[in-house]
Amino acid sequence: MSDQAAKLRNLVEERAEEDALSRKIGELYFDVEDSTRVIAITSGKGGVGKTNLAVNLAVALQLSGQKVLLIDADIGMANCNLLMGSVANRSLLDLLEDDVELDDVVEDGEAGVKYISGIAGVEAALSVNRRAQKKLHKKLGDCSALADIIILDTGAGLNRNVIEFVLAATEVLLITTPEPTALADAYAVIKAYSTYTDRRNIKIVVNRIRDEEECAEAVEKINQTTEKFLGVTVDCLGYIFEDKAVIDAVHKQEPFVLASKNSSASRCVFELAKSLLTGEKMESVSAGWRIFLYRLFGY
Ligand SMILES: Nc1ncnc2c1ncn2[C@@H]1O[C@H](COP(=O)(O)OP(=O)(O)O)[C@@H](O)[C@H]1O
Ligand SMILES: [Mg+2]
Structure with a gap:
């Protein structure tokens, strides 16, 4: 065999080994009770x-009566705690210490949500090597005892940290905006995960839309491509309107569903939550007065 062919074969074998490992890790680290849902939130574009x-x-x-655990799994770019209203004392990274257990890193967040703060900073991210990651995953195994629903805020794109957390989930919400670049990157994510045939429970959420049609158009664009190249289509869970209330709440470091309950973005999120719980289609949310002005005057 030529050198190049041997190299390629090694690469393929390595990949297959890694894929098998990822799958195993997925099963391992959320060794969840059947009743616990693990929902990963990911995106192509950041x-x-x-x-x-x-x-x-x-x-x-949580406000709908579920026990929720939020895990900030965006290794390197973690920032959930900024919106959770309290300073986290410990993070996922502390789980790497032998004497630190899950209970030690779980914090009380807004509205009774439990959360585990993430790992911020490039240096910290680099320290999460393969062995460390396995240790992390193992200790996260008990999470299901703490919650009915576990939500993972993962990173963007397709690096190994993101992929492993996403594969560990039972459901994936792929968030995009209607921008062509975001849609193209969302397609890349669908393509990557479509090889994991048993893990295709991906649903799209379109964020920052100005009207409902923009959501339908975005999903159609993605599905035209997935259908053509992958032979599959992906369902849409729903949408969130472009809303200044989101930006204002981020500045106040509060979740907008609490800071501005009746904003169009909040109403969308409550409908998305309802849809996740009932399995029914998201109910339409009216965009309100601002959108009327937008349509009328184009701003
Ligand atoms: N629906 C929305 N309406 C208006 N601004 C939004 C909306 N969603 C997100 N943003 C803006 O985009 C920024 C990035 O959002 P964030 O949730 O931090 O993205 P990611 O976690 O994907 O990097 C927010 O700080 C906010 O300013
Ligand atoms: Mg983020």
Whole structure:
């Protein structure tokens, strides 16, 4: 065999080994009771609203009577705690210490949501090597005892940390905005996960839309591509309106579903939570007066 062919074969074998390992880890680290749902929130492009959806959905589900645990799994760019209203004393990283257990890192967040703060900073992220990650995953195994629903705020894109957390989930919410770049990156994520045939429970959430049609158009664009190249289509869970209330709440470091309950973005998140709990289609949310002005005057 030529050198190049051997190299390629090694690469393929390595990949297969890694894939098998990822799958095993997925099963291992959320060794969940059947009743616990693990929902990963991810995206292709960064900055599209993962953290805001994770935090606000967690609060909305908790207010609907669920016991929710939010885990900030965006290793390196963790920032859930900024919106959770309290300073975290410990983080996922502390789980790497032998004498630190799950209970030690779980904090009380807004509205009774429990949360585990993430690992911020490039250096910290680099220290989460393969062995460390396995240790982390093992200790997270008991999470299901703490919650009916576990929400994972993962990073964007397709690096190994993100993929492993996403594969560990039972459901994946893929968040995008209607921007072409975000849609293209969302497609890349669907493509990557479509190889894990048994883990295709992905639903799209379109964030920052100006009207409902924008959501339908975005999903259609993604599905035209997935259908053509992957032979599958992906369901849409629903949408969140572009809303200044989100930006204001971020500045106040509060979840917008609490800071501005009746805003259009909050009403969307409550409907998304309801849809997740009932399995029914998200009910339409009216965008309100601002959107009327937008349509009328174009701003
Ligand atoms: N529905 C929305 N309406 C208005 N602004 C939004 C909305 N969703 C997100 N944003 C803005 O985008 C920023 C990034 O959101 P964030 O949730 O931190 O993204 P990610 O976690 O994907 O990086 C927020 O701080 C906010 O300013
Ligand atoms: Mg984030």
